[in-house]
Amino acid sequence: MPRARVLIRPKEGILDPQGKAVERALPALGFEGIEHVRIGRMVELEAEDPARLAELCEKLLANPLIEDYEIEQLDGAA
Amino acid sequence: MPRARVLIRPKEGILDPQGKAVERALPALGFEGIEHVRIGRMVELEAEDPARLAELCEKLLANPLIEDYEIEQLDGAA
Amino acid sequence: MTRAGADAGVDGGPSLTSLPSTGAEQPAAYEVLGLKEAEYLLIVEKLGREPNDVELAMFSLLWSEHCAYKHSRKLLRRLPTEGERVVMGPGENAGAVAIGNGHAVAFKVESHNHPSAVEPFQGAATGVGGILRDVFALGARPIAILDSLRFGEIDSVRSRHLLDGAVRGIGHYGNSIGVPNIGGEIYFEAPYEHNCLVNAMCVGLAKTDEMVRAAAAGVGNAVVLMGASTGRDGIGGASVLASAELGEGDEAKRPTVQIGDPFEESKVLECCLELLEKGLLVSLQDLGAAGLTSSASEMASAGGVGIDLDVARVPLREADMEPFEIMVSESQERMLGVVEPARVAEVIAVCEKWQTGAAEIGVVTDSGQMRVLRDGTLVGEMPVEALVDGCPLYDLDPAEPEGWIYGNRTTLREEATSEEILLALLAAPSVASKRWAFEQYDSVVGSRTVRRPESADAAVLQIPEAGNAIAVSIDGNGRRVACDPYAGTVEAVLECAQNLACVGAEPLGVTNCLNFGNPEKPISAWQLDRAVSALADTCEALGVPVVGGNVSLYNEGPEGPIYPTPVVGMVGELPDPAVTAGSAFAREGDAIALLGPFSPSLAGTELAKQRGELDMGLPRSDITAVAAACTAVRDAIRNGKLSSAHDISDGGLACALAESAIASGLGCRVDVQPLRERGCSPEDALFGEGTGGFLISGDRDSFDSLGAIPIGEVGGSTIEVAAGDRSFTVGVGAAESAWRSLSSQAEAARR
Amino acid sequence: MRWGVLQFPGSCDERDALRACTLSGDKVRLVWHEERDLDGIDAVVIPGGFSYGDYLRAGAIARFSPAMEAVGEFAAAGGPVLGICNGFQVLCEAGLLPGALLLNEDLRFHCRQLDLIEESTTTVHLSTPESAQVDSRTLSIPAKHGEGRYYAPDEMLDGLEANGQVAYRYAPGQNPNGSARDIAGVRNAAGNVLGLMPHPEHAVDPLTGSTDGLRVFQAVAGNPA
Numbered sequence A, B: 001m002p003r004a005r006v007l008i009r010p011k012e013g014i015l016d017p018q019g020k021a022v023e024r025a026l027p028a029l030g031f032e033g034i035e036h037v038r039i040g041r042m043v044e045l046e047a048e049d050p051a052r053l054a055e056l057c058e059k060l061l062a063n064p065l066i067e068d069y070e071i072e073q074l075d076g077a078a
Numbered sequence C: 001m002t003r004a005g006a007d008a009g010v011d012g013g014p015s016l017t018s019l020p021s022t023g024a025e026q027p028a029a030y031e032v033l034g035l036k037e038a039e040y041l042l043i044v045e046k047l048g049r050e051p052n053d054v055e056l057a058m059f060s061l062l063w064s065e066h067c068a069y070k071h072s073r074k075l076l077r078r079l080p081t082e083g084e085r086v087v088m089g090p091g092e093n094a095g096a097v098a099i100g101n102g103h104a105v106a107f108k109v110e111s112h113n114h115p116s117a118v119e120p121f122q123g124a125a126t127g128v129g130g131i132l133r134d135v136f137a138l139g140a141r142p143i144a145i146l147d148s149l150r151f152g153e154i155d156s157v158r159s160r161h162l163l164d165g166a167v168r169g170i171g172h173y174g175n176s177i178g179v180p181n182i183g184g185e186i187y188f189e190a191p192y193e194h195n196c197l198v199n200a201m202c203v204g205l206a207k208t209d210e211m212v213r214a215a216a217a218g219v220g221n222a223v224v225l226m227g228a229s230t231g232r233d234g235i236g237g238a239s240v241l242a243s244a245e246l247g248e249g250d251e252a253k254r255p256t257v258q259i260g261d262p263f264e265e266s267k268v269l270e271c272c273l274e275l276l277e278k279g280l281l282v283s284l285q286d287l288g289a290a291g292l293t294s295s296a297s298e299m300a301s302a303g304g305v306g307i308d309l310d311v312a313r314v315p316l317r318e319a320d321m322e323p324f325e326i327m328v329s330e331s332q333e334r335m336l337g338v339v340e341p342a343r344v345a346e347v348i349a350v351c352e353k354w355q356t357g358a359a360e361i362g363v364v365t366d367s368g369q370m371r372v373l374r375d376g377t378l379v380g381e382m383p384v385e386a387l388v389d390g391c392p393l394y395d396l397d398p399a400e401p402e403g404w405i406y407g408n409r410t411t412l413r414e415e416a417t418s419e420e421i422l423l424a425l426l427a428a429p430s431v432a433s434k435r436w437a438f439e440q441y442d443s444v445v446g447s448r449t450v451r452r453p454e455s456a457d458a459a460v461l462q463i464p465e466a467g468n469a470i471a472v473s474i475d476g477n478g479r480r481v482a483c484d485p486y487a488g489t490v491e492a493v494l495e496c497a498q499n500l501a502c503v504g505a506e507p508l509g510v511t512n513c514l515n516f517g518n519p520e521k522p523i524s525a526w527q528l529d530r531a532v533s534a535l536a537d538t539c540e541a542l543g544v545p546v547v548g549g550n551v552s553l554y555n556e557g558p559e560g561p562i563y564p565t566p567v568v569g570m571v572g573e574l575p576d577p578a579v580t581a582g583s584a585f586a587r588e589g590d591a592i593a594l595l596g597p598f599s600p601s602l603a604g605t606e607l608a609k610q611r612g613e614l615d616m617g618l619p620r621s622d623i624t625a626v627a628a629a630c631t632a633v634r635d636a637i638r639n640g641k642l643s644s645a646h647d648i649s650d651g652g653l654a655c656a657l658a659e660s661a662i663a664s665g666l667g668c669r670v671d672v673q674p675l676r677e678r679g680c681s682p683e684d685a686l687f688g689e690g691t692g693g694f695l696i697s698g699d700r701d702s703f704d705s706l707g708a709i710p711i712g713e714v715g716g717s718t719i720e721v722a723a724g725d726r727s728f729t730v731g732v733g734a735a736e737s738a739w740r741s742l743s744s745q746a747e748a749a750r751r
Numbered sequence D: 001m002r003w004g005v006l007q008f009p010g011s012c013d014e015r016d017a018l019r020a021c022t023l024s025g026d027k028v029r030l031v032w033h034e035e036r037d038l039d040g041i042d043a044v045v046i047p048g049g050f051s052y053g054d055y056l057r058a059g060a061i062a063r064f065s066p067a068m069e070a071v072g073e074f075a076a077a078g079g080p081v082l083g084i085c086n087g088f089q090v091l092c093e094a095g096l097l098p099g100a101l102l103l104n105e106d107l108r109f110h111c112r113q114l115d116l117i118e119e120s121t122t123t124v125h126l127s128t129p130e131s132a133q134v135d136s137r138t139l140s141i142p143a144k145h146g147e148g149r150y151y152a153p154d155e156m157l158d159g160l161e162a163n164g165q166v167a168y169r170y171a172p173g174q175n176p177n178g179s180a181r182d183i184a185g186v187r188n189a190a191g192n193v194l195g196l197m198p199h200p201e202h203a204v205d206p207l208t209g210s211t212d213g214l215r216v217f218q219a220v221a222g223n224p225a
Ligand SMILES: Nc1ncnc2c1ncn2[C@@H]1O[C@H](COP(=O)(O)OP(=O)(O)O)[C@@H](O)[C@H]1O
Pocket: C066, C067, C076, C079, C089, C090, C091, C092, C093, C094, C095, C108, C110, C134, C288, C289, C512, C513, C514, C546, C547, C548, C549, C550, C551
C-alpha cells in the first residue's frame, strides 16, 4: 500500500510552548545559534486511497483551528 | 539561517498507543484501508551550524533507546 | 475581513449570531466591535472628539458585557458582601476570607464557556490558567482547583468530544502546575449541546497581612509586564481595525484560539510569590480578557491614578504588531506589577531567575488618563474614569415564560420497575460516578487533601499554617433552576451548605458564576433576575457573604438559551482535619437515619427528565430549617457521633443510599415509611429530590438527640428498600456497575 | 542525615518531598537546578512535577542542569539518589537508570491510590528486615502521571530481574500505564540510585491516606524502618 507522511505543525502566529521551552533551554546545553524552534507531530501511515488523506487530516490527525498540515507521499502509488 | 527539520519516530517494535488510537478511530469516521499508523514528533528549526544537528538529536531531541531520528536540510546552506 | 471566532477569546460577550451582520451597507467599526450607537456617542462625548482606532479598540473591550457587566452590575448590588471574616470582597481579582492564625483563603470561580465550545482542550486549559492568575494576583498560593462542567447529552458525538477535550485540558494545566483538583461537577443536558459550560474555581492560601490589592499607587512608580511575550492572540473582533499590513490571506496570524502554557504560568506564579515575599511589588494584577487594556485601566482606576504605557517596550512574540493589537492581545500567562523605580532591577533579576520575561513598559502618573505611546509618541489618551466606569448600565426587561421552553425527551419505559429506575438513574451520566474524569486530575499534590473526590460530599484540605482545615464545594443544577430560577438557585446555595455540613465544616464565604442566556431577551432576563435575588436572599439568611464571582451571558444555541446555571462555590472551615466524615457507610450494624426538613417531590428530578415530564415549578425550600439541619449535622460530626453523612440530591434517597453502599461495599435495609408520613408517595420518597435531606449512619442512640429519624440499618450485600408497592432489592454490585458506567459512555467516542 | 531536594523550573512536588524528608526525621534543603554544589548532602531526591513543562519528552531538558551534573558525580561515588515520577524520568534520560518512560498505554493521565509490591532484594540500600513478612511488602501509594509506561528491551529487562534491580511492581491488576512486567520502580546496578513512578512523598501522613511512603525514604537513606 502507498505510504505517506503527514507533518503537523502549530499554525503561524500560534504559541508553541514546546518549541519555546526547547529554544530557551538550548544555550545552557551548549547549543548556540539555534532559532525559531517549532515542535509538531509526524504521522506515518499506509493508505489505500491517498486522495482521502487531506480529509483524514482535517477530521482526525490535525486540529485545523490551531495546526497546519502537509502531506508527503513516500513512494510510488499502487 | 539554514532551516532544518528533524523527524523523530518510535523505534520499530515499541508500542505506539497514539498510532493505535488513530487506527481505532478510523472506521467510525468512515476511513477504510489505512494501516500501520505511527506517530512521532517533528522539530523544525534554524541552525547556524547544521553540522551540529546530529549531536543535538542524540543529546536532546531524541532518546536513542526508544526513538529513531532523521535530519532533513530544508534549504541551501548559508 | 472575517469575524471568525470573535467570541473565542473572551467569555460572556454576545455570540457571533447576535452581532450585526455585514449587510449591503458596511456597518460602522464601532458596531462591528459590539458597541451600540448610543454608547459610541457617549464615548465621543466623554473624549470631546471621535476616538482613534487604538482608543476605539480599548473602549469597545472595556465597555463589553464581559468587562463592564452592563446587564448584570445593577443586579449584583443585591448580594450581601460583608461579614466579619471578609478580607477582600467583590471588586478584587478574587474574594478572600480569614481562616484564623493570620491566614486567609482567596477564591473565585470563572467561566471559559465560549472558548471551550470552540476548542475544548485549550479553552478549558486557559480557563484554569486564568483563574489561577486571579488568585495569585492577590499574593495567595493556589492550593486547589475545582471545575464545574455542562455538556449536551452524552450520546452526542459533539458532547463527548467537548467532554474529552475539556477534561484533558483542565487536567493538563492543573496537573502541570502542581495545584490539586479536588472537586467539581459534570451535568449532561440537551440545552448545553451548542454552548457547553466550563467554569473553573481556584482556592489560594495567603498570610492576611501579605496580600496585595490591584490598585496602582505611587506617582512615578514603574509598571512592569511579567511573564509570556505578547502575540496576536484573541484579537478576534478588534481585527476590523487592522491597517492593511496584515493582508487577506493572513488571518491565520490572528489566532482565534489561545494556547495555554502551564510551564510559563508555573514560573510566573513562583516568580510573583517570590517578588511579593521580598516586598518588591506595590501592587499586582493579572492580564485576562482584554489584556493590557483592562488590567492597566483597572489598576489605574482602583488607585485613582493615571498610567502611561509604551507599547514599543512590550516584548512581542510577533514582529510588527500594531499598537491596538498590543493593547488588546489576550496572550496568556502575563502579569502586571507596579514597582518603585529603585527596585525595578531587583524585580527583573527575580524574573530572570525564574526564566520568565520582565519589561518596564510604563509609569504611574497623576493625570487620571490612560495614555498609550509608541516609542514616546502618543497614540491614544483616555480618561481612566471613562474607560472603567463610563459604560452605561442597563436595566433588564424581564418576562416570565408561559411554560416549559426547553423540551422533553423520554428515555425510560413507562412500566419500569423500581430496580430498573434505580439502575437507570445511577447510570445517568449526570448522576454516575465521575471517577473517569477526576482520575485525570492530580488530587493529591500539595499534601493537603484529606478528603479526595468521591470520598465525601465536600473536599477537605488541611491547613497546618492555620492549624485547621477548609472544605470546598461547587454546585448548581441548571435543570432545576430552569424549573424555577428562584427556588432552584436557593437549592444550589443550600446544596453547598449541606455538602460542607457533611464534612463538619461551617460556611465562610461564597463565590459564584452566573451562566445565563442573552440578557436582552425577556426570559433570560427574568431567569437572571430571579436567580440573583435567590442567591442574595439565601446567602443573607445563611449569613454567608458573597465575596466574588463572575457573570457569563449570551450562552445560547440555535435552539435557544442554555438552562440558567448559577454555579455556586462555597468555602468553609473545620477546626480539626482529623475530625471529619465521609459519605461511605462505615460499619455493619450501624443504624441509618434521615435528618432535616426533607420533603422530596418528583418536580425537576432526574427521573422526571428521563420520563420526559419536565415542567415549570419546584417546591420552595425552608432555608432556616435547612440551616438548622446543617448545624445539627456539623456538630454531630465534630463530636464524632456519625459514621457517615451524605446529602440527598440528584436521584433522591434511593441514589444516596446506593452511593453510600457502593463506596463501602456494604448493603443496607431501609423502610421509607417516615417520608410517607410526611405525605410523600413511594416514588417521591425513593426518587424525589429537594433540599434539607441528610442520610446519616452511626449509633442509633446518638440519633435521638439529633432529631434524626431512623429508617434502617447497614449490612448485607444488597440495597433493600421497603416502599409499599415500590419496594425493591438491588445488589450492591449491580448498582455499582450502573454507577461506574460513565467511562464506557464517555470513551464511546474513542472506540 | 541531610537530604537535598532538587528544584527545576516547573517542578511542583518538591514542597511535598521536603515535607516527607522532614517527617522521616531528617534535615533537608532545596537545591536549585543551577547549583553545582551538593556539599553536606547525604541523599538526593529528584522530585516529581513537570520540569520544563515535560515538553519534548518528560525529563529530557532537566537532565542537563548543573545540579544534575553534580548528582551524576554524587551517584557515581555511591551517594543515595531517589527519583520520583518526573525525577525517575530525569534519571532515565540522564542514563543513571536503565530504560525509559513512555506515554501511558491508554493515553490518559491517571491519579489513583494503588498498591505497590516491594521486591525483596539483596542490595544494601533497600533491604528491610521485615521484608520476609508478605504484608509489609505491599505499600499503598498514589500514582499520578500520563507518561509512566516503563520500557526497556527484553534482554535489558531480563538483566534487571536477574540482578535484582526491579525495586517495585504494581500489584497484580493495578498497572495503570502498561509498564513492562508491571515495573513501577528500578534501581541501578550498584543499588544506590532508585527511581519510581508512584509518589511516596504523598504517602507520609495518615490524614492524606497512607504513611507507607516513608518506607521508601527510609530505605533510600539506608536506615530502614
Ligand atoms: N456573580 C458575581 N457575584 C459577585 N461578584 C462578582 C460576580 N461577578 C463578578 N463579580 C466581581 O466583579 C469583579 C470583576 O470580575 P471579573 O471581570 O471576572 O474580574 P477579572 O477581570 O479579575 O477576572 C470581581 O471582583 C468579581 O469578583
